[in-house]
Amino acid sequence: MSSHTKSFKVPFWVQILAGLLLGVLLGWVARNQDVSWLVTTLEKVGDTFIGLLKLAVAPLVFFAILVSITNLRKVNNAARLASRTLLWFMITSLIAVSIGLIIGLVTNPGAGTGLTPKDGAKPKSTGSWIDFLTGIIPTDVITPFTELNVLQIVFMAAVAGIAALQLGEKAQPILTLSESVLSLLQKALWWVIRLAPIGTIGLIGYAIATYGWDLIGKYATFTADIYVGCLLVLFGVYPTLLATVAKVNPVQFFKGAWPAIQLAFVSRSSVGTMPLTQKVTERLGVPKEYASFAVPFGATTKMDGCAAIYPAIAAIFVAQIFDIQLGVGDYLLIAFVSVVGSAATAGLTGATVMLTLTLSTLGLPMEGVGLLLAIDPILDMIRTATNVAGQALIPVLVSARENLLDRDAYATADGSSLDDPFDEPRDEPRDEPRDRTEPVGATA
Numbered sequence: 546m547s548s549h550t551k552s553f554k555v556p557f558w559v560q561i562l563a564g565l566l567l568g569v570l571l572g573w574v575a576r577n578q579d580v581s582w583l584v585t586t587l588e589k590v591g592d593t594f595i596g597l598l599k600l601a602v603a604p605l606v607f608f609a610i611l612v613s614i615t616n617l618r619k620v621n622n623a624a625r626l627a628s629r630t631l632l633w634f635m636i637t638s639l640i641a642v643s644i645g646l647i648i649g650l651v652t653n654p655g656a657g658t659g660l661t662p663k664d665g666a667k668p669k670s671t672g673s674w675i676d677f678l679t680g681i682i683p684t685d686v687i688t689p690f691t692e693l694n695v696l697q698i699v700f701m702a703a704v705a706g707i708a709a710l711q712l713g714e715k716a717q718p719i720l721t722l723s724e725s726v727l728s729l730l731q732k733a734l735w736w737v738i739r740l741a742p743i744g745t746i747g748l749i750g751y752a753i754a755t756y757g758w759d760l761i762g763k764y765a766t767f768t769a770d771i772y773v774g775c776l777l778v779l780f781g782v783y784p785t786l787l788a789t790v791a792k793v794n795p796v797q798f799f800k801g802a803w804p805a806i807q808l809a810f811v812s813r814s815s816v817g818t819m820p821l822t823q824k825v826t827e828r829l830g831v832p833k834e835y836a837s838f839a840v841p842f843g844a845t846t847k848m849d850g851c852a853a854i855y856p857a858i859a860a861i862f863v864a865q866i867f868d869i870q871l872g873v874g875d876y877l878l879i880a881f882v883s884v885v886g887s888a889a890t891a892g893l894t895g896a897t898v899m900l901t902l903t904l905s906t907l908g909l910p911m912e913g914v915g916l917l918l919a920i921d922p923i924l925d926m927i928r929t930a931t932n933v934a935g936q937a938l939i940p941v942l943v944s945a946r947e948n949l950l951d952r953d954a955y956a957t958a959d960g961s962s963l964d965d966p967f968d969e970p971r972d973e974p975r976d977e978p979r980d981r982t983e984p985v986g987a988t989a
Contacts, residue, residue, distance in 0.1 A: 557741075561807050564745030571746065572753025584754045590747025597737045598817035601730055603690040606816060607702045608727040609841035614706030615720050619834040626943060630839050633939045634847050635884050637786070641778050641849040641931075642883035645857030646876055648774050654767040654858060655865025695816065699845050731820040738808060738821065745811045752922045764920045767862050771924045774854040775931040783938050791945035793955055801829045801958030802937045809933035813925040818933050819844040828958045830951035831940045839943070843936035848899070850928030850935075853883040856903040863904060863913030875907050882906050 568587070575583040617623035681700050683689045689697035709716035784795030799806070805822040812818060823840040827833050857879050864871050882903050900914055917924075944950035 557804065558807055560742040561745060561811055564742035565749055565811070568746040568749030569753055570750075572750035575750065575754035584751065587747045587750035587754060591744060591751050592747070594737075594740060594744025594747060595812070595814070597740070598734075598812055598814050599693065601734045601737065602695065602814075602816050603693055603698055604726070605730045605734065605819065606695055606698050606841070606845060607690075608723050608730065609819065609837075610699055610702035610845070611706045611709070612720070612723050612727050613838040613841045614703060615709050615716075615723075616834045616837045618710060620832070620838075622947070626835055626947065627838070629943045629946070630842065630939060633942055634843065637778075637782070637849055637935055637939065638847075638853045638884045639880060640782055641774075641853035641935075642857045642880045644777055644782070645774050645854035646861070646879065648770050649858040649861035652766055652770055653861075653865060654770050655862040657766070658763055658866070695845060734817070734820055738812075738817075741808055741811050748811065748813075748922070767858065767917075768920060768924065770858045771855060772927050774858060775850050775927045778849055778854065779931050779934055783934060786938065786942060791942045791950070793941070793945060793950070793952070797955060797958065798829065798938070798941065801825055801955070802934060805937060806930050806934050810926045810930040813922070813929045815844045815848070815929055815932045815936065818929075819936075822933055822936055825958075826937045826940050828954065829937070829941055830954035830958070831944045832949050832951075835944060835949065836940050839940040840936055843939060844933075847936050847939065848928075848932045850931030851925075852899045854931070855924065855928055856883060856900050859900055859913075859917060860903050860907060860909065863909050863916065864907075866913065866916060867910050869909060871907070878906055879903060 571583060571587060574580060575587065617627065620626060681696055683694070683697040683701065686701065688694070689701065709720055783798075787793050787795040787798050802822075802825045805818055805825045808821055809815065809818045815822075819841060822844065823836055826836045826840055831839070860875075860879055861871065882899075900917070901911060904911060904913055941950065941955070
């Protein structure tokens, strides 16, 4: 592994940073010099990268959820672990939405923007509780994959996984095939992830070229609110939970999880980042059998950025633009939607579904969504980074509470060695203990 890993001369995070800076520069040039072909090129590069990520989403989610559920049979107290995982998902979501509400109430993000209801537009598709509840169960097995309905894919995968557990040995051939397909998909997805620096140039460059700094200025308070809220959760709430609940060094968590967090920031896709999130979570000492359940589960349902902070501040923003007064009951509804309805975001880029679900629950005008679409790509980066950090955090918390966390592995985890995490299984053909590989990864 070491020779293969060292073949990458430039660390991956440096490549991502370079792509980010180059994207900003090219976007600025394209906008200020009115270079239309450069704008088009940046758009195509970014769209191609996101398209490649989405190409793997449907089968990846299906097989990841199926395998993760069946892997629970290898873990003691599986039901307890699953329930504790869900409980901590809800607790952290509640904390995140509370922070979002406080920030929104203190800063009044909709005041002084110059925006009016006429600037809004209804979205092409909206989310409601009826749509959410009825949309979980698919009408056929093909449409969820062709239309990329992640929630329905999760439902089918969960049913298949539970059925496989009930069948026992009879289902083993299917499980073996599923594990092989999942490994194949993860490896192929890593090739796409390796293109992230180029994708970054296109995504960031097109955002700057299209929207420029003027748009950010108009939405300055709202943008700042989202970033401040996410950063408070990311570097305030999460470290506090790590130090007090898991009783581990928070700095070490970020050292280990950083590759997944930075990729999430660029790709704006929790599901696209999921394989890397699982790898860094295992590197942080979470048992593989549990991580393979908790991370895919979290990648489709755990969204502190997109489903908690963002809809809370956005709802206040929209209400102020439309001059609608919100009361205590409305704020409680926002918290309820964030904690219960986060699965609606489904781990894809953007959080429009969750926002429309929140607005429809509160009875706010759907035209408010149109006010926020232009600024959404810029906001989605920090939201997704927060999502993914939370998806890695919860398995660490639960593992530590249940005395399953490998604290030696946690203490030596170093994300900089994960230049190709999916080559690691070749170095572990006999499924030997983590202790032998962790120091190698930490010093590479």
